[in-house]
Amino acid sequence: MSEQAIALNRFGLGARGDERVGSDPRGWLKAQLAGFDPAPPAIAALPPRAEIIASLGAYRELVAMLRDERKAPGAAAAAISGDAATAASARGDDTLRQSRQDVRRHYVAGVGARLTAALTTETPFAERLVHFWSNHFAVSVDKLPVVALAADYEFTAIRPNLGKRFGDMAWAAIRHPAMLVYLDQAQSIGPGSPLAQIAASRGGRRQLGLNENLAREVMELHTLGVRTGYDQADVTEFARALTGWTVAGLAGGPFERRLEQLGAPGQSVFAPALHEPGTRAIMGKSYAEAGEAQARAVLGDLAASPATAQHIAVKLARHFSADDPPPTLVARLAAAFTASGGDLPTLHRTLVDSPEVWTGAGKFKSPWEWTVSALRATGADRIAPPPDRAMGDDSRPGARAGAQGLFQQLGQPVWKPGSPAGWDDTDATWAGPGALMTRVEVAERMAGRIGDRIDARSRAAAVLPGAALSAESAQAIARADSPAQGLALLLVAPEFMRR
Amino acid sequence: MMPILDRRRALGAGLLFGAAGMMPGLAFAAAGTARRFVFIIQRGAADGLSIVAPTGDPALAGLRGALVEPGGTRLDAMFTLHPALAGIAPLFAQGQARAYHAIASAYRDRSHFDGQNVLESGGALPYALKTGWMGRLMSLLPAAETNALALAPAVPLALRGALPVATYVPGALPAASDDLLRRVTMLYEPDRQLGPLWTEAMKTKALTGDIGGNNGRNGAQLGELAATLMNPTDGARLMMIETGGWDTHSAQKARLAAQLRGLDALIGGLKTGLGPAWTDTLVLVATEFGRTAAVNGTGGTDHGTASAALLLGGALPAGPPVVAQWPGLGAAALYQDRDLMPTQALGDIVSAALAHHYALPKARVAGLFA
Numbered sequence: 030m031s032e033q034a035i036a037l038n039r040f041g042l043g044a045r046g047d048e049r050v051g052s053d054p055r056g057w058l059k060a061q062l063a064g065f066d067p068a069p070p071a072i073a074a075l076p077p078r079a080e081i082i083a084s085l086g087a088y089r090e091l092v093a094m095l096r097d098e099r100k101a102p103g104a105a106a107a108a109i110s111g112d113a114a115t116a117a118s119a120r121g122d123d124t125l126r127q128s129r130q131d132v133r134r135h136y137v138a139g140v141g142a143r144l145t146a147a148l149t150t151e152t153p154f155a156e157r158l159v160h161f162w163s164n165h166f167a168v169s170v171d172k173l174p175v176v177a178l179a180a181d182y183e184f185t186a187i188r189p190n191l192g193k194r195f196g197d198m199a200w201a202a203i204r205h206p207a208m209l210v211y212l213d214q215a216q217s218i219g220p221g222s223p224l225a226q227i228a229a230s231r232g233g234r235r236q237l238g239l240n241e242n243l244a245r246e247v248m249e250l251h252t253l254g255v256r257t258g259y260d261q262a263d264v265t266e267f268a269r270a271l272t273g274w275t276v277a278g279l280a281g282g283p284f285e286r287r288l289e290q291l292g293a294p295g296q297s298v299f300a301p302a303l304h305e306p307g308t309r310a311i312m313g314k315s316y317a318e319a320g321e322a323q324a325r326a327v328l329g330d331l332a333a334s335p336a337t338a339q340h341i342a343v344k345l346a347r348h349f350s351a352d353d354p355p356p357t358l359v360a361r362l363a364a365a366f367t368a369s370g371g372d373l374p375t376l377h378r379t380l381v382d383s384p385e386v387w388t389g390a391g392k393f394k395s396p397w398e399w400t401v402s403a404l405r406a407t408g409a410d411r412i413a414p415p416p417d418r419a420m421g422d423d424s425r426p427g428a429r430a431g432a433q434g435l436f437q438q439l440g441q442p443v444w445k446p447g448s449p450a451g452w453d454d455t456d457a458t459w460a461g462p463g464a465l466m467t468r469v470e471v472a473e474r475m476a477g478r479i480g481d482r483i484d485a486r487s488r489a490a491a492v493l494p495g496a497a498l499s500a501e502s503a504q505a506i507a508r509a510d511s512p513a514q515g516l517a518l519l520l521v522a523p524e525f526m527r528r
Numbered sequence: 529m530m531p532i533l534d535r536r537r538a539l540g541a542g543l544l545f546g547a548a549g550m551m552p553g554l555a556f557a558a559a560g561t562a563r564r565f566v567f568i569i570q571r572g573a574a575d576g577l578s579i580v581a582p583t584g585d586p587a588l589a590g591l592r593g594a595l596v597e598p599g600g601t602r603l604d605a606m607f608t609l610h611p612a613l614a615g616i617a618p619l620f621a622q623g624q625a626r627a628y629h630a631i632a633s634a635y636r637d638r639s640h641f642d643g644q645n646v647l648e649s650g651g652a653l654p655y656a657l658k659t660g661w662m663g664r665l666m667s668l669l670p671a672a673e674t675n676a677l678a679l680a681p682a683v684p685l686a687l688r689g690a691l692p693v694a695t696y697v698p699g700a701l702p703a704a705s706d707d708l709l710r711r712v713t714m715l716y717e718p719d720r721q722l723g724p725l726w727t728e729a730m731k732t733k734a735l736t737g738d739i740g741g742n743n744g745r746n747g748a749q750l751g752e753l754a755a756t757l758m759n760p761t762d763g764a765r766l767m768m769i770e771t772g773g774w775d776t777h778s779a780q781k782a783r784l785a786a787q788l789r790g791l792d793a794l795i796g797g798l799k800t801g802l803g804p805a806w807t808d809t810l811v812l813v814a815t816e817f818g819r820t821a822a823v824n825g826t827g828g829t830d831h832g833t834a835s836a837a838l839l840l841g842g843a844l845p846a847g848p849p850v851v852a853q854w855p856g857l858g859a860a861a862l863y864q865d866r867d868l869m870p871t872q873a874l875g876d877i878v879s880a881a882l883a884h885h886y887a888l889p890k891a892r893v894a895g896l897f898a
C-alpha cells in the first residue's frame with residue numbers, strides 16, 4: 030500500500046476522496062493531533078449532562094411511584110377484579126416504556142453525534158485515537174444509567190484528555206458516573222467506614238460492603254494488565270482505597286438519600302462517610318493518604334508503572350500494526366510512554382514515526398471501522414432513519430433511528446462491548462463468514478441508495494490511492510453490471526475490508 | 529429470484545426428510561451418522577452455587593443469606609436446582625440431564641478473559657494453545673460429523689482448529705442479490721483469508737434459507753434456530769452457542785433468575801426443535817470459573833474459582849443427577865478463604881462424555897485437554 034493510502038486508511042478513518050495528504054503523510058498526521066477539536070458541532074449540540082440525568086431521575090421516580098401504587102390499600106381490592114388491575118398495570122407499563130425511551134434517546138443521539146464527528150472530521154487520525162482510548166477504558170450500555178451516559182462519558186472523559194497524560198485520562202475515566210455505575214463502584218462501601226458503622230449499630234439487615242469490580246478492572250484492563258504481579262490482596266486493598274467515590278442520586282441503596290446532599294444528582298462525588306479509613310498496602314507500597322487523595326495516589330503509581338507502559342504499548346501497537354505486533358514497535362512505544370510520563374501526544378507521534386506501522390497488508394476492519402470508512406467513501410455525513418425499512422428489521426428496538434441499529438446488525442453495537450475489556454482488537458474476532466455476508470448485504474443496500482451518483486471506478490482510485498487497489502479488484506469494479514453494483518464491490522473489496 | 533425459491537424448496541425437502549425420520553426404521557438408520565454436540569458457553573462466570581445450590585450444606589445460608597432461593601427442584605440430599613430451570617428439571621429425573629459440581633478448568637486466577645481462553649482452548653495456561661478443544665475434536669471425528677457452526681459473528685476459540693467452521697448471526701437484513709454474491713465469490717477466491725471464510729458463508733446461507741426472520745430474540749428462539757440449523761441431513765453437527773450476562777456483581781438474585789429462565793428456554797427450544805434427534809445429541813453448559821462463596825456488599829458475588837457444569841441429552845450414560853466430590857463450604861474448606869474448592873477437572877468430565885458420545889477411545893479424547 031502507498032504511504033498516502035496507509036495514512037488515510039490505517040491511521041485515519043478511510044478516505045472521503047477529497048483529502049490532500051500531500052507528500053508528507055507523517056506531517057499530515059501529526060498536525061491532526063494539534064488541530065483536534067474535542068467538541069465538534071455535532072457533539073457540542075447535544076443536551077447537557079443535567080438534562081440526561083433529569084430523564085433518568087424521572088424514570089426512577091416513575092418506577093418508585095408504580096411500586097407504591099401496587100402496594101397501596103386500593104390495589105389489593107382492584108387485584109381481585111383482575112381486569113381493572115391488568116388495565117392499570119398496562120397503563121403503567123406504557124408510561125414506563127415511554128420514560129425508558131426518553132432515557133434511551135440520549136444514547137441514540139450520542140451514537141449519531143459520534144458517527145457524524147467521524148464522518149465529517151478534518152482530523153481522522155485523532156478521531157481514531159478517541160475510539161481506541163474509549164474502547165480501552167470501555168463501558169458497556171448494559172445498565173440504564175450507562176445507556177444514558179455512555180456518550181457523555183466518551184465526550185467528556187476521553188475526548189478532552191487526548192492531548193494530556195495517560196494518568197489524567199485514566200483518572201477522568203474511572204471517576205465518570207458512567208464508569209462508577211458500570212463497574213459497581215457507586216455502591217461500594219468501606220466495611221469500616223462511618224456509614225457502615227452506623228448501619229451495623231442499628232442492626233440493619235442489609236449487608237454493606239466492598240465491591241472490588243472497578244479496582245480489579247483498573248489493574249487488569251486499564252493499567253498494569255493481567256498477570257503482572259498484583260494479587261487478590263492488592264485488588265481488595267485498592268477497592269478499599271477507592272471507597273468513597275460514588276454518584277449522587279444514582280448509587281441506589283439505603284444510603285442514597287445521604288448522598289443527595291453531596292452534589293447535584295448524577296455527578297461523581299467523593300463521600301468521606303463511605304471511605305474505608307486507614308493506610309493501604311498495595312504491591313509493596315503503603316498509602317497513608319486520607320480520603321480522596323488515597324485512590325489518586327494509587328492510580329498515579331499504577332499509571333506510571335513499567336507494566337502499564339508495556340500493556341499500553343502492546344495494545345496500541347496491535348491496533349496499528351498486527352495481532353502480534355513487532356517487538357521493536359512495542360519496545361519503542363513503551364520507552365516513549367515511560368520517558369514522557371505517559372504523555373499521549375508524544376506516544377501518538379512516536380507511533381507515526383515508527384516504520385513498522387508503514388508496512389504490511391493491514392488488519393481486518395472492525396464493523397465500526399468498516400462502516401465509517403464505507404460511509405466516508407460514499408460522502409455521507411450521517412445515517413438517516415430508514416424511510417422504507419430498508420436498513421434492517423424495523424421491529425428491532427431503535428432500528429428506526431438508523432445508525433445504532435446498523436451497528437447492532439453488523440455485530441458491534443456502539444458502546445456495548447458487553448465487557449469492561451472492550452471490543453477485541455484481533456482479526457479472528459471480526460473476520461468471520463457471518464460477518465462477511467452481513468457486510469455484503471449492507472454494502473448492496475448502501476450502494477443501492479446512491480445509484481449512479483458516484484462512479485465507483487474513479488472513487489476507488491481516490492480512496493485507495495497509489496495502486497493500493499489490486500488489478501483484480503479494479504477489474505471486478507469496472508465490469509460490474511451497474512454503477513451501484515460497482516460501488517458495492519468497492520466497499521467489500523479485500524483491500525477495503527482491511528486497513 | 530429463482531435461486532432463493534430453490535433454496536426454500538431444498539429446505540422444505542430437508543424438513544420432509546426429517547419427518548420421515550420419525551419412523552422407527554429410518555430413525556435407526558440415521559442414528560449411526562447423526563451424533564450432535566452443542567456447547568453452550570456461559571461467558572462472565574456463572575454462579576454454580578446458585579444454579580445447583582448445595583442446600584444440604586450447613587454453611588450455605590450463612591454465606592449466601594437472601595441469595596438462597598426458597599424453591600427449586602430437589603436433586604438429591606445435598607443439591608437443589610434453581611427454580612428458574614423448571615423446564616429442564618424433569619430431565620434430571622429421566623437421566624437426560626446431569627450436573628457436575630465443584631468443577632473447574634485448569635485456570636486458577638480470576639480474569640474473565642484469561643479464564644475463557646483456558647476454558648475454550650483446553651490449555652493448561654492462558655494463551656498456551658492457539659486452537660480450541662472442539663476444533664481439535666473435529667479432527668478425531670468421521671468427516672460426516674465435522675460440520676461445525678457457531679451462532680456468533682466470528683469463530684470462537686473453542687471451535688478453532690484445522691477444519692473450517694461456519695458462523696451465523698441471526699439477523700434480518702434483506703439478502704444480497706445472487707449476482708452480487710457470485711461476483712464477490714470471484715473477488716475473494718484468490719484471497720487466502722477471505723476466500724475460505726466466504727466459502728463457509730455461502731454454505732451457511734444455503735442452509736439457513738428461510739429463517740432470516742428469526743431474530744434469536746430470546747432463549748427459546750435461539751434454541752429453535754440452533755435446532756433448525758442442526759436438523760437437515762447436511763446441517764451442523766457441532767455447534768457453539770454464546771450466552772453472556774453471567775457476571776453478577778450486584779443484584780444477582782433477579783439478574784441470575786432472568787438469565788436462567790433464558791437458558792432453560794434455550795435448552796427447551798433446542799430439545800423440541802431437534803425432535804427425535806435429541807436422542808443422539810449431547811449438550812454441555814459450562815462457564816470459565818465460579819463466584820465467591822459469600823454474597824458481597826452489593827447483593828452479588830465476585831469472581832471465584834469452582835463452579836458447576838451441566839450435561840444434557842437423550843443418551844447420557846446412567847448415573848446420579850449430580851456428580852460431585854463435595855468439598856464443603858465451611859471456612860476451612862474454601863479455596864483461598866473465599867471460593868468453592870475445585871475437586872474435579874472440567875476437562876476430565878467433558879472428555880469422558882465425548883468419548884462415550886462418539887464411542888472414541890478415552891485416551892484419544894483425553895488428549896484434547898492439557
